[in-house]
Amino acid sequence: MIQDIYPHIYNNTFEPGVKPSNDDIIFSFEEDQVLMKDEHQFYHYHEISKESICYYLFSIDDTKFFLADLTSLNHIKVSFRTMRTFEDQMLGFAAITAWHLYRWIQDNKYCGKCSHPMDFDQKERAMRCPHCSNIVYPKISPAVIVGVTNDKGQILVTKYARGHYQSYALVAGYYEIGETIEETVKREVKEETGLDVTDIQYYKSQPWSFSSSLLFGFWCKAHGDQPIQMDESELRVARWANRDEEINTLDDASLTSEMIQYFKQGKVV
């Protein structure tokens, strides 16, 4: 998965006032585009103007990552989505995590309560209104990825009705307010496929900055011979797949792909 960058170590401890060193990496974005020196390289601090205002994001090993406005430099733009399979996975993970923080900062330039320009808080990773003290933390939306299996040892696979992702997926959806995350699992499976599920078991989580999400992977069972009633506004495919079937997924960056592989390897009964 994209966050599996071991032996590299990601460190997101909040450290205000950290200054960049020459070899540190400076990310810059415009909407959903990443600004790069060329298609293989991001900018280092020694390559940018010393007048640039750099906001510290996080570090990986000894490299610190900052956000700055590099639009005046000679750059190319690439879609943030290409970071999903960037040649250096550690840098791809860093870039998409930085983009998540960039989006949060862009969306909170002004206070939602009093419209005053927001400042960066000095004690924690948050935006603070200097006028009314409103605090806004990074937006992170919980969501579930659900591997549903049946009594025949099959797995429920889906294809989304909309969007750019046309490979096989699992039932997925956002947490709704007032429910437990296990209730999210039951509700999403019921809404998308009409199935009632039991035996809900937590599997793994994944930070998924492409949609400002934290994904929770679960396994569960749909017992008996329940018919699939697909929600056509959400899905264009919802069907049972056998373990030995070829199930194409986009790449191995996502929790969805890992869960499908885990099932195919016979690790879920």
Ligand SMILES: [Zn+2]
């Ligand atoms: Zn305010």
